[in-house]
Amino acid sequence: MKTRKNMLLLACIGMVAVQTACTDYSADDHKFGNVVYLDVAKTSEVQAATIKNTLDVFDRTFAATLAYPSDQDVMLSVTVDPSLVERYNARYGTSWPMLDAKYYALSAETATIAAGKTTSETLTLHLQNLLGEGAGQTGALPLDETYLVPVTITQSSVPTLATSSTVYYVVKRSSNITVAAQLGAGNWINFPTLDKYGANSSAWNGLTAVTYEALIYIDQFATSTVTSDGNTNAVNISSVMGVEQYLLLRIGDTNFERQQLQFDGSGAGSKFGKFPERNATKNLSAGQWYHVACTYDQATRRVCVYVNGELQSEGTEMGLTSMSEDTRINLAMRALYDFYLKNPTPDNEKKYGGFGDAYQFFIGRSYDDYRPLNGKIAEARVWSVARTQQQIWENMYEIANPETDPTLLGYWKFNEGAGNTVKDYSMYGNDGVAETDIVWPDGIEIPKINETEE
Template sequence: MKKNRSYSLRLSFVFALCCLIGAGCQKDMENFDNKVFISNETVETLLLKGDDTGRGIIQTAIAQREQTNIEVVYKADLSLVDQYNRMFNDKAVALPEACYEIEQPKSTIAIGGVKGNDVIVHFKELSTLNRDLLYVLPVTISSTNLDVLSSARTRYFVIKGAALINVVANIKNNKLSLSSSGSKDALNNLSTITAEALIRVDKFGKLISTIMGIEGRFLIRIGDAGLPDNQIQLATSSGNVTDPSWTVNTNEWTHVALTFDSSNRSVELYINGVKKGGSQPSPYSGTVNWGNSSFWIGYSYEDGRFLDGDICECRVWNRILTQEEIQAKNHFYTVSPEAEGLVAYWKFDEGAGIVVKDHTNNGNNIASSKPLTWKAIELPAK
């Protein structure tokens, strides 16, 4: 009995102590000062991938409901760049004022609510930035009618260069053709054309390696009987066009752009943005018609004429690109799908599957005859 009584007394004491602690905690909760804060992560990173614009979001919140509207105004504060660098041991520079805008800087938390409307930071002219630098834009609470949680007062938008291309396809022993859907007319009756591809050849050693086109009509290939197996050739129904300077090295990423103008029968080839061999006369004077099932990437005549290597950024234009356009910053790695005259754009950035999307509105997707080998990569290489 004595033992049980002692146990009961101890249990009563513990229960009373818990009640006292609970009461104290409740009192602390009642005395807690409500504060406004940014509910997003402190840092958001935006990667420069060729787009000229972007946006960031700032979300406002409070811990407890209030009986009045809470007005919170934000501003960009470049004086906080040094603070960011100290906090994160970084070497960022301030984002230029021309590259951002906060049109509506106020967030309002309505009576009885705990969240305010989002504040949007619009980023612009991002293509003008130096991809080798790290930029930061601190956006902070500048005024409000409630106390601010100091540790969540500022959000840092970090902008840095990133690979424009992160995945490519290896098409060794493979080939791709147009799907049945899409607007085939966009690829037909082209009196002027620019065809582009970014390739990395692992090995030649075969008579012919195919980039794209239609056998016996209008085909861009590498090698032929009597030619070095690394020399590009335009093969048409009326004869072929090439030049000794039209050569491609193995194990190097190479941008190839071929232009054809039927009005004067001229062919020009650019390798990595440099015109090679001047303008070449073409025996072919007709239009280019690639909008049918005979069009292939990586195939012509027979399966052994595949391209032994990687490929991406295949494009077809219905106009002649100038040398300045081909040499434009990052043109090898990305262009706008809405660019004037772009009628087909296969980026090869899916990373899985056999279908490669046409990023123009024409919807001429292509599909491989067997599963593609996808390779992770970073281009341009740093």
């Protein structure tokens, strides 16, 4: 099974902690002799090189490092050593082959650590020719197969640190999602165009149904945080997406399981309150990818929460008992206030004049800066319909032709891998802008649990 292979890969990478030596070679008194090692291997000799299937090249960088500066230049040689593949497989219980030489090259096989310094110039393992040749991709690196590239120090003018002189790159060109954004305290995604009236924001207002969905990986559930005035603030909420005190998908709440999904429909367009009830058996776990979704439909008065495509909680006869133009769901209320400012009629003032300070739609933020999503996110979407369970299950990892569906209000893949702008792939073009610099972690791979391998 494909999922089992992915779990084996992750398990092998996680096992390396037990291989690390305990000796501290960085002590200021230099009580130990100087040694050289590869910087990336200091914490883990196994480094994932999981590659997006549309990339033809992919680079991994490393450097040689001394425990402390030497009074003379340190010269060393590095090489890719296929003979180490057998050692790796024996150690970790795998049977992965060596990557064919046509797919990799080292930028250099020698390095120098200058006198008085502790780090050499940067070296690069170039993974190349991944897409093969021509439209048919002849000779492309096979998808979803795992290979090894051991890089090791072969010669040095000072001794090597045995436990960190070799790094094993685990190479996989994956058909799964391999890019996600890391959010957390002080960082979330803003949507400036949703605050201005126009083509970008108009579809977000006057709704009768909504679906939120995303792939999330929680590193740590919110417990407490230090506020700007230095006080410790107890926090039980991890914000996923939505509008505070209106229509918000989050994890945790006061007097609620801090690891349980909660769909808060307290706004004028829903009024179903906080759903579902507290239930510890529905808790999520840290360190695991989930697809989460929630839906609400005014017409059917049905509220649903889904986890990994399965219906977790369902409420019927929820929220508003009647529908009218005045009870529509508005997710971009400040855009309506902007409309009022541009068209200051008494009727518009009555309808929208109070929206100047309305809560905004965010990803990874809600009431204030202290309810973050401490984790990774990908494939976030907002719809103007209540998606069915089958639609959610079948499309957890990608939406085909998103620019042609007017019910898809926002679609952020988080597949950029660099920068602080998150493209909206829907027809409405509400790109997200990070509050601070986004971290794009290496080694991401999100298994597709809705696919099976015969």
